[in-house]
């Protein structure tokens with residue numbers, strides 16, 4: 116595995132990303148737009164990371180259970196409304 120920023124192979128082992136406290140409710144999550152009224156907002160726990168030992172870039176990623184759930188539901192996920200310009204232009208109106 117290489118650093119996506121500088122190409123270094125010197126990445127740290129996988130660690131846990133935590134916010135100010137260690138409470139599970141404060142874990143980092145990747146959330147998407149609510150798919151409809153009364154529907155649960157899709158969210159996936161993304162509290163694992165590796166760091167580049169040369170540049171310090173941080174690469175967060177999903178836990179395996181959440182990765183599988185994201186993969187299974189990816190086709191129905193909606194971007195958040197204030198996502199800004201799409202760099203790929205894929206969602207241009």
Ligand SMILES: [Zn+2]
Pocket residue numbers: 118119120121122123167168169170171172
């Ligand atoms: Zn790097």
